[in-house]
Amino acid sequence: MRNECYIVRDLLPSYIDQLCSEQSRIFVEKHITQCESCAQILQHMKVEFDDAEDVEIPVRLEQKKPFEKVSQLIKAQGKFSNILGFSFWSGIVITVILLVFSLNHLVLWQNDQEEVQRVAQEQQDIMDKVFAVLMEPxxxxxxxxxxxxxxxxxxxxxxxxxxxxxxxxxxxxxxxxxxxxxxxxxxxxxxxxxxxxxxxxxxxxxxxxxxxxxxxxxxxxxxxxxxxxxxxxxNAHQIKHYAPSSWELFLMPIIFSVISFFIFLIWVYHKRIMKPMEV
Ligand SMILES: [Zn+2]
Known part of the structure; x- marks a missing residue:
């Protein structure tokens, strides 16, 4: 295979899509009249191209757009936007799951607090009753x-x-x-x-x-x-002194909702700055 063949084969996709320069087109056409193998490859590629034409043309044109780097950047930015969106929704889902757990714990926590209250009230009642007796003449x-x-x-x-x-x-x-x-x-x-x-x-x-x-x-x-x-x-003593406060029960959902909120802000901001580039 000659050096020219390599160049021609690189140019063939653009040639088929009619996206290469005038000089390149002439160069390719001239070469395939002289080179049987390149001519065959071109024929083969054209058949493939025709088969896929309906679906592939917009995609192929997209890939070969001028300012390809900008296009790639937009694509990368789009991916980044998708990641942000995915992270945001994941954060929301995790927040909801944690919230359900916390609400479950809250029920147990409330039972515990009632038990602490009951024991404290009982202590007070005993004392009140004994002191009432002591007040008798x-x-x-x-x-x-x-x-x-x-x-x-x-x-x-x-x-x-x-x-x-x-x-x-x-x-x-x-x-x-x-x-x-x-x-x-x-x-x-x-x-x-x-x-x-x-x-x-x-x-x-x-x-x-x-x-x-x-x-x-x-x-x-x-x-x-x-x-x-x-x-x-x-048990009541332990709960009274060592149980988490009610807001501590919700610490994890609070943390995740705050994280999700910040991801959401970045996502929205990113979408806004991306808008002019996509047009
Ligand atoms: Zn050739």
């Missing part, structure tokens, strides 16, 4: 305290009442039901338990969450939870 009234204890015997090991003078100042500061390190029970005026007044020494549960205390000017009330109920109290 013939205080301390052991029978009335026993009634309160019976109401909460599933939860409580015992209730103790101390004169405020018998405890440390730190305990006296407890204006609401608070966890505390247990005050020794021999200092109590009354201790009420499941079998009435408890006379033998009580070993406090060695865990401050199990013991609650509250004080007014005159009395300090301390109750201790039963072992069997301690897990419930402990």
């Amino acid at each position: 013939e205080t301390p009234n052991e029978q009335s305290l026993q009634i309160v204890f019976q109401q909460y015997k599933e939860q409580l090991q015992h209730i103790a009442v101390f004169p405020s003078g018998a405890v440390e100042d730190t305990i006296l500061d407890l204006q609401t039901p608070s966890t505390t390190y247990p005050v020794e029970y021999e200092r109590a005026s009354i201790v009420i338990g499941e079998y009435g007044e408890i006379t033998e020494p009580i070993v406090p549960i060695d865990y401050d969450i199990g013991t609650m205390a509250m004080a007014n000017e005159e009395w300090v009330v301390q109750f201790e939870y039963k072992e069997s109920y301690l897990a419930t109290v402990e």
